[in-house]
Amino acid sequence: MDTGSRGDNAAKGAPGEPARWHPASVALHWLTFLLILFQFWVSGPMLDEKRDLLSRFELYQLHKSVGLTVAAFVLLRLVLRVALRQPGPENDNPWLRGAASLVHAALYLCIIALPVTGLLMAAAAPIQIPTLYFGLFPVPHPIGPDPAVYRRMLWLHDQFGNILIGLGVVHVAAVAVHMVLWRDGLLGRMWFGRRWS
Ligand code: HEM
Ligand code: HEM
Numbered sequence: 001m002d003t004g005s006r007g008d009n010a011a012k013g014a015p016g017e018p019a020r021w022h023p024a025s026v027a028l029h030w031l032t033f034l035l036i037l038f039q040f041w042v043s044g045p046m047l048d049e050k051r052d053l054l055s056r057f058e059l060y061q062l063h064k065s066v067g068l069t070v071a072a073f074v075l076l077r078l079v080l081r082v083a084l085r086q087p088g089p090e091n092d093n094p095w096l097r098g099a100a101s102l103v104h105a106a107l108y109l110c111i112i113a114l115p116v117t118g119l120l121m122a123a124a125a126p127i128q129i130p131t132l133y134f135g136l137f138p139v140p141h142p143i144g145p146d147p148a149v150y151r152r153m154l155w156l157h158d159q160f161g162n163i164l165i166g167l168g169v170v171h172v173a174a175v176a177v178h179m180v181l182w183r184d185g186l187l188g189r190m191w192f193g194r195r196w197s
Contacts, residue, residue, distance in 0.1 A: 017088040018195040020188060028077045029190055035070050064122060065134045071115035087189050103170055110164040121153035
């Protein structure tokens with residue numbers, strides 16, 4: 001099968017195209033990844049009913065603050081994506097290119113939907129608990145208490161979390177195929193280094 005892989009060219013970049021993502025986009029990609037790992041991890045002790053209420057309250061606040069930070073990072077990343085030159089397609093095969101774009105778009109959708117549903121869930125919760133951004137200032141809740149909206153947002157938040165895990169597995173598997181089978185150095189495009197040859 002023609003994988004359309006550009007071999008070493010993927011690491012060098014086609015003429016007129018940067019060889020890798022801008023360092024700011026690279027930093028935001030990996031920071032977002034780490035913060036999302038943290039979000040999944042912290043939801044365990046946060047929801048653990050055996051823990052004392054005060055520490056759970058603090059973990060909820062941390063989860064909400066980190067989640068809103070992810071939202072800000074994603075928005076900044078999308079702005080940079082439009083404003084800065086990005087590397088060309090990682091593949092010449094239109095089907096594989098389409099599949100990659102679809103997975104990337106779905107990843108963006110999830111990492112935007114999670115903070116949005118999270119904030120709406122916190123806002124619509126029957127028991128009103130303020131969202132304090134790292135204890136610095138209260139984040140305005142866009143809606144008031146509403147049990148039906150709360151339940152829907154809770155469900156959606158959970159589902160987007162599950163979908164994100166599935167997409168993450170596909171994303172990492174695709175990177176592994178590039179690196180191990182096609183040996184085109186794709187991972188280097190999402191790391192720091194010289195952008196122009
Ligand atoms: C990328 C960002 C986020 C990720 C990956 C994430 C992930 C998760 C996960 C995995 C859970 C546990 C779900 C379960 O097991 O039922 C959870 C629960 C929760 N999240 Fe998030 N979250 C994010 C952002 C936010 C934000 C921004 C808020 C609010 C401002 C928020 C509020 C909550 C709340 C209140 C719960 C507890 C739900 C319950 O009572 O069961 N999350 N989140
Ligand atoms: C929560 C986890 C992750 C999310 C949400 C995520 C999201 C994304 C998104 C949306 C893109 C597309 C960038 C764009 O077109 O603007 C991307 C690119 C990329 N990601 Fe991830 N990523 C995650 C984890 C990882 C991991 C663990 C790896 C490494 C194994 C990885 C390696 C890459 C690479 C190499 C690219 C560049 C692909 C290219 O240049 O065409 N990502 N990621």
